[in-house]
Amino acid sequence: MIEAILHATQALVRNRAGATAVEYGLIVALIVIVIIGAISSLGGGTGGLWGTVHDKVVDAMG
Secondary structure (H helix, E strand, C coil): CHHHHHHHHHHHHHCCHHHHHHHHHHHHHHHHHHHHHHHHHHHHHHHHHHHHHHHHHHHHHC
């Protein structure tokens, strides 16, 4: 019984696929955080731009 547990533990330690998946997950999470930060910082500026476009269109049609 103890030998089976020891063998399974050693097999898990030697298996690097799980660690690679975690590393890829962390990379994806960091990329998502950067994208969210960029969208947040650009969002305020583009909101004013679209407000100006809206006002000009309304004035042109009005």
